Amino acid sequence: MPLLEIEDLHVSFKTIDGVVRAVEGVSLSLDARKTLGVVGESGSGKSVTAQTIIGLTRFPNATITGRVMFDGRDLVSMDADHLRAIRGARIAMIFQDPLSSLHPFFKVGHQIVEAIRTHEDVPRDIAKRRTIEALRSVGIPSPEERFDSYPHEMSGGMRQRAMIAMALALRPDILIADEPTTALDVTVQAQVLELIQALRDDFGTAVMLITHDLGVVAEMCDDVAVMYAGRVLEQAPREVLFDEPQHPYTWGLLQSIPRLDAPRTDRLSPIAGSPPSLINPPHGCKFNPRCPYTPPEALETEPPLAPAEPGHLVRCHLPVEERRRLWQSLRQEHPALR
Amino acid sequence: MGAYIVRRVLWAILLLLVVSFITFVIFDVFPSADPAAIRAGRNATPALVHQIRINLGLNKPFYTQFWIYLKGLVEHFNLGYSYYNSESVKSEIFSRLPATISLTIGGFIVWMLIGIPVGVVSAIRPRSIFDRVLMGGSLVAISAPVYFLGLVSLFLFAKGTGQLQWFGAAGSYVPISQNVGQWFNSLILPWVTLAAAFAAFYARMTRGNLIETMNEDYIRTARAKGLREAKVISKHGLRAALTPIVTMAGMDIGLLLGGAILTEIVFNVPGVGRYAYNAITNSDLPAIQGTVLFGAFFIVFANLVVDILYAFLDPRVTYG
Numbered sequence: 001m002p003l004l005e006i007e008d009l010h011v012s013f014k015t016i017d018g019v020v021r022a023v024e025g026v027s028l029s030l031d032a033r034k035t036l037g038v039v040g041e042s043g044s045g046k047s048v049t050a051q052t053i054i055g056l057t058r059f060p061n062a063t064i065t066g067r068v069m070f071d072g073r074d075l076v077s078m079d080a081d082h083l084r085a086i087r088g089a090r091i092a093m094i095f096q097d098p099l100s101s102l103h104p105f106f107k108v109g110h111q112i113v114e115a116i117r118t119h120e121d122v123p124r125d126i127a128k129r130r131t132i133e134a135l136r137s138v139g140i141p142s143p144e145e146r147f148d149s150y151p152h153e154m155s156g157g158m159r160q161r162a163m164i165a166m167a168l169a170l171r172p173d174i175l176i177a178d179e180p181t182t183a184l185d186v187t188v189q190a191q192v193l194e195l196i197q198a199l200r201d202d203f204g205t206a207v208m209l210i211t212h213d214l215g216v217v218a219e220m221c222d223d224v225a226v227m228y229a230g231r232v233l234e235q236a237p238r239e240v241l242f243d244e245p246q247h248p249y250t251w252g253l254l255q256s257i258p259r260l261d262a263p264r265t266d267r268l269s270p271i272a273g274s275p276p277s278l279i280n281p282p283h284g285c286k287f288n289p290r291c292p293y294t295p296p297e298a299l300e301t302e303p304p305l306a307p308a309e310p311g312h313l314v315r316c317h318l319p320v321e322e323r324r325r326l327w328q329s330l331r332q333e334h335p336a337l338r
Numbered sequence: 339m340g341a342y343i344v345r346r347v348l349w350a351i352l353l354l355l356v357v358s359f360i361t362f363v364i365f366d367v368f369p370s371a372d373p374a375a376i377r378a379g380r381n382a383t384p385a386l387v388h389q390i391r392i393n394l395g396l397n398k399p400f401y402t403q404f405w406i407y408l409k410g411l412v413e414h415f416n417l418g419y420s421y422y423n424s425e426s427v428k429s430e431i432f433s434r435l436p437a438t439i440s441l442t443i444g445g446f447i448v449w450m451l452i453g454i455p456v457g458v459v460s461a462i463r464p465r466s467i468f469d470r471v472l473m474g475g476s477l478v479a480i481s482a483p484v485y486f487l488g489l490v491s492l493f494l495f496a497k498g499t500g501q502l503q504w505f506g507a508a509g510s511y512v513p514i515s516q517n518v519g520q521w522f523n524s525l526i527l528p529w530v531t532l533a534a535a536f537a538a539f540y541a542r543m544t545r546g547n548l549i550e551t552m553n554e555d556y557i558r559t560a561r562a563k564g565l566r567e568a569k570v571i572s573k574h575g576l577r578a579a580l581t582p583i584v585t586m587a588g589m590d591i592g593l594l595l596g597g598a599i600l601t602e603i604v605f606n607v608p609g610v611g612r613y614a615y616n617a618i619t620n621s622d623l624p625a626i627q628g629t630v631l632f633g634a635f636f637i638v639f640a641n642l643v644v645d646i647l648y649a650f651l652d653p654r655v656t657y658g
Binding site for chain 1: 554555556558559560561562563564565566567574577578581651652653654
């Protein structure tokens with residue numbers, strides 16, 4: 001049984017411009033000790049999905065339906081007090097920008113102590129000792145001194161490590177990392193990813209990694225879900241997704257990764273067009289305005305997320321054989337995709 | 339930090355010098371009633387007026403007068419003597435200080451006690467009926483001048499003159515040392531009148547700041563930690579939202595002193611504000627100077643305190 005199971009999740013927000021349907025029928029599952037990558041452009045609904053798991057999207061203007069099963073209980077229908085006991089303690093979350101995600105007026109150590117003492121009735125000095133241990137375990141040098149630092153006194157990578165220390169201080173079952181490396185320098189990115197991987201291996205924490213960077217996914221995920229316009233378009237184990245992707249959108253994503261080993265003549269091919277409006281999405285398949293292969297039925301009806309083979313789900317009207325053929329010919333044209 | 343404070347104090351002294359010089363220049367350049375003639379009374383002979391003018395030193399050029407004034411101030415902390423009744427300005431101001439301090443400190447407390455909670459309540463439920471009523475009411479309070487609000491409150495609530503005989507009327511002020519109950523009762527209407535516009539303005543500012551703060555990433559982090567919403571607001575939200583309010587309040591204390599003048603007149607409170615008003619109507623330059631310096635001193639002092647306080651409130655601020 002999976003640790004976390006999202007079933008047919010819908011999240012929409014009433015705004016003055018209309019109803020924004022941010023998440024439309026997403027189903028995902030996450031197993032213990034595994035890393036699930038959720039990939040997509042800005043506005044694909046990946047962050048909203050992640051934040052909805054722990055109830056951070058429960059705004060007055062939000063409508064949330066579906067189920068998020070964790071430990072035999074549904075987090076969507078759970079009351080605020082019970083959900084709060086899970087949030088931070090059993091499911092922790094880290095965010096994109098570690099500077100703005102830490103409170104500028106409180107010492108980093110204090111912010112972690114607060115997280116511990118919110119969930120466990122421990123004396124201040126024990127919480128402090130555990131905080132220092134947590135800071136040490138994420139590789140922050142001289143954690144005793146860093147305990148008293150303010151966020152602005154730390155570097156970006158250091159801050160993200162502190163965020164991870166805060167998230168992991170209570171040994172959660174699940175870590176949701178929402179673009180954890182996007183705001184960091186490239187060299188620091190690798191360190192932070194390695195750290196998350198090491199903690200997953202040491203503590204057995206399952207990781208849900210939200211990112212727009214397929215390179216990060218290739219680096220550390222077991223399973224991958226590709227999201228677009230609030231839907232999952234393709235879902236597969238990592239190797240399958242990189243070797244035999246079957247959705248034109250995934251092909252586009254793979255083609256737009258810069259590769260150092262690609263021949264100079266092989267130009268980057270970004271996906272034409274821009275993500276659709278979530279207030280008035282296109283009719284039929286939501287990707288059809290940007291899809292180079294649009295079959296006629298894609299303009300009429302939205303394809304279901306259907307298994308192309310066991311464990312590999314694709315939301316596309318093109319026949320499986322046709323998709324395999326198209327991918328092979330793309331690979332022929334673009335050596336970088338091999 | 340020490341060097342910063344010394345530098346600020348030196349600037350403050352310079353500023354006070356400039357302020358008193360400007361007051362002198364304004365008094366000299368702009369037409370005003372002749373203090374000697376006022377002092378001499380209705381049926382005075384020109385010789386008497388002339389004699390008074392010489393006695394007060396009004397025949398000397400204004401820069402000489404300024405120099406004499408400055409010397410007295412620096413050497414003896416002497417604010418001079420009233421043209422009108424020869425009383426020492428310093429002792430006149432100090433004897434009226436308790437009334438003004440009672441009024442402004444009480445006004446400040448009412449200002450904060452109403453302004454901040456109203457702003458917070460509105461910010462927690464933006465666009466609710468509660469929010470709309472409070473913000474609409476605050477707009478009325480901001481728009482109503484002190485003298486209008488003061489007279490309306492006297493008409494409605496003052497003992498003797500009011501429709502509801504609840505609180506002390508104009509002129510009922512007694513020193514706190516004499517009768518605490520009456521002191522408090524007599525100041526309720528002045529406090530509320532003085533604080534109303536400030537409280538209303540700060541309610542709107544607190545609301546705006548808090549709504550903005552509650553959208554910050556670190557508030558999301560606080561929620562993700564599992565903190566109660568009440569604690570997210572009261573600790574993480576207010577800590578950030580109120581810091582700029584404290585700075586603003588320090589600067590606005592000067593405006594509160596200005597409002598205190600009108601309030602003291604409307605409610606007949608024997609304080610420095612009313613003294614300043616009388617000084618202006620009597621062309622009593624030493625008294626005007628004294629009250630202007632007094633006001634300027636408190637504004638500068640409040641600003642200094644706030645700036646120092648800010649370094650404690652916001653750890654990112656350092657003074658070099």
